Amino acid sequence: MHGLKYFVCGLSIVIVAGCATSVKYEDATKVETTTTDFGSTDLQQIVNKMVDSLLTFPPIVQVTNERRPVMFVNTIKNKTLEHIDTESITDSIRTKIVRSGKFRFVDMTKVDAVEKQFEFQSESGVVNKATTATFGQHIGAEYMLYGNFSSIVKKAEDVQDIYYKFTLNLMHLETGIIEWADEKEIRKTSERSLFGR
Amino acid sequence: MSDHTRATSRHTGLNYYGFVVILMTLSFIGCSSTAGIEGSMSATTEQGGQTVYSKQVVINNDSLARDIQIVDMKSDFVGNLLRAQVSLVNKDNDTINFQFKFSWFEESGREIDPDTDAWTPVILYGKESKSLQGVAPNPNAKEFKIKIRELSNE
Known part of the structure; x- marks a missing residue:
């Protein structure tokens, strides 16, 4: 009986010892369900769906087979109740599109920095004139990527349901035509368990 | 040892076994395979x-x-x-x-x-x-x- 007591005590110590704080690296691509708030898995699902849909849409396939059009990303309007960094979503979408080799991008957020660099190259006298970038050679964007991100939240006593809808549009700047659009819907629920009270 | 004491000991022993089984079951819950x-x-x-x-x-x-x-x-x-x-x-x-x-x-x-x-x-x-x-x-x-x-x- 004493042996059994020691075994139980030992086992309990081993289990309780696991409660100490520990740090470990995790898989950044794993499914994350810590809370119902917007998370990495939602971001990754949105990016995958949007880029796959854009690159396989027949009229876009036709255009990108012949050339690599230039586009720019406008803002994604965050209409959800959460604080979400929508620029992070568009950054990932842009990176995936660029890496596909199908489109090229101009970055409107860096216009000021580029202007300053031009000024420095042409007016500071420090830069060799033969190597300065020629002003007025930027390529104008042909398409604009923009969208909305909204959510519907419903709560009952022990249940919370969140529905996210991410909409992305591609507008042809010259004609104003929306050449492509798609949506990604995500639904998550959380339920407070009996032991979690 | 009286009959009453023996009975109590047996009862306590069973509880220990039950506790060990429950503890071990709880320990292994959630250990699903990561292979697919x-x-x-x-x-x-x-x-x-x-x-x-x-x-x-x-x-x-x-x-x-x-x-x-x-x-x-x-x-x-x-x-x-x-x-x-x-x-x-x-x-x-x-x-x-x-x-x-x-x-x-x-x-x-x-x-x-x-x-x-x-x-x-x-x-x-x-x-x-x-x-x-x-x-x-x-x-x-x-x-x-x-x-x-x-x-x-x-």
Whole structure:
């Protein structure tokens, strides 16, 4: 009986010892369900769906087979109740599109920095004139990527349901035509368990 | 030792055994396998210009394979991007929550951007069949692999 007591005590110590704080690296691509708030898995699902849909849409396939059009990303309007960094979503979408080799991008957020660099190259006298970038050679964007991100939240006593809808549009700047659009819907629920009270 | 004391001791002993069993059961709950099912398909262009496809399914988790079956794998080219479609069926009557991810390979076998595609959660209702689709990250992809795992915290 004493042996059994020691075994139980030992086992309990081993289990309780696991409660100490520990740090470990995790898989950044794993499914994350810590809370119902917007998370990495939602971001990754949105990016995958949007880029796959854009690159396989027949009229876009036709255009990108012949050339690599230039586009720019406008803002994604965050209409959800959460604080979400929508620029992070568009950054990932842009990176995936660029890496596909199908489109090229101009970055409107860096216009000021580029202007300053031009000024420095042409007016500071420090830069060799033969190597300065020629002003007025930027390529104008042909398409604009923009969208909305909204959510519907419903709560009952022990249940919370969140529905996210991410909409992305591609507008042809010259004609104003929306050449492509798609949506990604995500639904998550959380339920407070009996032991979690 | 009186009869009463012996009876109490036996009773206490049973409690210890019960406690040990419950403790060990609780310890092992949640230890689901992280192995899964892998399906791969390659597209090889032969000298005559004909594209030949070869498929392979590897089962590393018999328990998962009893519930989910890869029924078919297809691939085609949209423009010059490889597009994959994997058809699954739930052989069970209950809903299954699982996760999958695609990996993409060049003709030489080199993986394109390893570890960039994320695990995607999927719900498959009882006896339901579903298609999972993926598009290669760039035109160099000629082969894909799909990995299917149980949805766990690991």
